[in-house]
Amino acid sequence: MAAPHLVIEDLHVVVEGKEIVRGLNLEIRGGEIHAVMGPNGTGKSTLASALMGHPKYEVTQGRVTLDGQDVLAMSVDERARAGLFLAMQYPAEVPGVSNANFIRTALNSIRGEGNEIPVMKFHRMLQEKMRQLNMDPSFAERYLNEGFSGGEKKRNEILQMSMLEPRIAILDEIDSGLDIDALRIVADGVNSLRSPERGFLIITHYQRLLQYIVPDYVHVMMQGRIVKSGDKTLAEELEAKGYDWLKKELGIEDETVGAQA
Amino acid sequence: MTEPITNVNANLVEELTARHGEPDWLKARRQQAWRSFETMPVPRLEKTDLRGRAWDFGPFPAATGAAVPQPLAQLEAALGDQAAVFIQDGTVTRVQVPEALRARGVVVMDLHSAAKTEPERVQQLLGRAVADDENRWSALNAALWHGGVYVRIPRGVQLEDPIHIIHSESEQARGGMPRVLIVAEPLSRAEVVEVYGETGQAAGSYVHSAVTEVIAEDGAQLRIGVVTQYRKGPTHFFTRRAVLAKDASVDWVFGDIGDGFSVGLVESRLDGDGSRSVAQGFGFGYGRQHLDLTASMQHRGRFSESDIRLFGVLRQRANSVFRSSTHMHRGAVAAGSEQHDRVLMLDATARADAIPMLLIDENDVSRCAHAASVGKIDPTQVYYLMSRGIPEKTAVQMIIWGYLQPIVDALPSQAVRDWVTQVLERKLAE
Structure with missing residues (x-):
């Protein structure tokens, strides 16, 4: 399959009557890792949820295309089958649905009817990926995210990503709540998936994650749009000088969304 | 108010007694229960209107000519030679007990026969968990039960494989009065599962009253499954109760997968110290199903423990009431109980109530909690x-x-x- 090409143009997103993303532009190609950084409340997670199609997030303006196809016209499951994946900050718990059953159903939905993965092959693959992520084999049969710790949920998101092999993977604050060992394991999982056929959008609050997953591009979000872009040195600069430096440079007083509204 | 009962029905007690050659004590009890049924009023229930429901039943022919309904025939085939009793339209058609079970003294037989072969036990235990005059429908069952099943697990016998009781009713059934008596002697362990399958459209507004009595003696461990596929048409009542002695354990697992009209109770009486019981049940309503279900725990034993978990899924015009009730009687020191009720409504036309009840007469209980929700x-x-x-x-x-x-x-x-x-x-x- 050809390298993916995701284009976001002038994206505006409203949540509960309030515009959170305000004219965002971004382009991601296969093989690239883009990091979106920014203080809390600047619209980073809203961007991620809107791209995936969360029902509470309404796109009021703009275009999103994946390989020229209109993403915004697709339902959530169609987006996933087109190759979008969102590793969520707070994934839902689904009691009674085993992790393995969930992932197999998802994988088969993506592969399509008549192309289902053989059961044995699936379980071998799942156990292998779980081993790489340092997950206990029992997680296959546990109910989806139920009673998982924060770190276990994050690893489970990465497990799904590595099983489903998306074309565009969005990671929403995958580093939050992880200790350094877990962070390393998660980062290794992401790095092992780097490929010319896959693009990444990594949303993070801290530069720490970017020491392990080295981005090609770094974007800073404030007030619902990208206010500065650069390479990985921008993340280092932010770590050293803080967001206040950038705010001063750009003449922004309150970086959160709605301050000027 | 009591509806007029025809003479045909008044003779049913004599007919059943004569047909099965039942002992005098049983005949006398049936007659007494019949009088209770005749004189007891139709109760007024909070969430179920019984006023428009008919109480038709009978006659009950000695043999059934109907074939086993297709879905249950599949289940029968899948059972192979496992322990099972088959009841068709109120007649026990087959009792199969593997030789290994017989050799260990396990008794699985029809209740009419048990009243003759184990008269003292049956006389003493029948009606112990569900009294003959507990309510109008238990009285009706006590008077007219037929095609009953008796299971006794001897002291210390621990079974690995379940015992099946498969009731099926065809469109020829004229109301059902199934009765099951399960006795687990001290330190025994067993699993029993009852299935009620009904097919076809019932011709009239018959009444169906099922009674299951479970006697768990000291240290006995039972798991009792009940799956009902009550069809629309008849009014179904069910009363299933376990009485637990010291350190006994009874797990109820039950569910209804039909679209019928039913009112019933699943209850454990935790009389013995250290007894424990779990009741987990589900309702899967569709069509115009009406289910008025009460799961109840009566704590009298010290350190007795119970949990109730009810789960409902309602679609179309289904209407269900899930009531969970825990009563900590005075003396139930250090007893504990939890309730979880959850109802999912899939269609706006469905209706549901989840009603948790806690009655606490003892000051010193260890835990008593409930959670209930109804939602999408x-x-x-x-x-x-x-x-x-x-x-x-x-x-x-x-x-x-x-x-x-x-x-x-x-x-x-x-x-x-x-x-x-x-x-x-x-x-x-x-």
């Missing part, structure tokens, strides 16, 4: 599953099945689990 499927769960490529319809089915499966999995017998799974999956895909 959590949209964030649906979104999450869809975000991995799963279509919405499949996602919703998975979530519902996720709630039902742990209860279905707790049912004794692989054959019954497979049957229930098949029925539910077919209904969910509709």
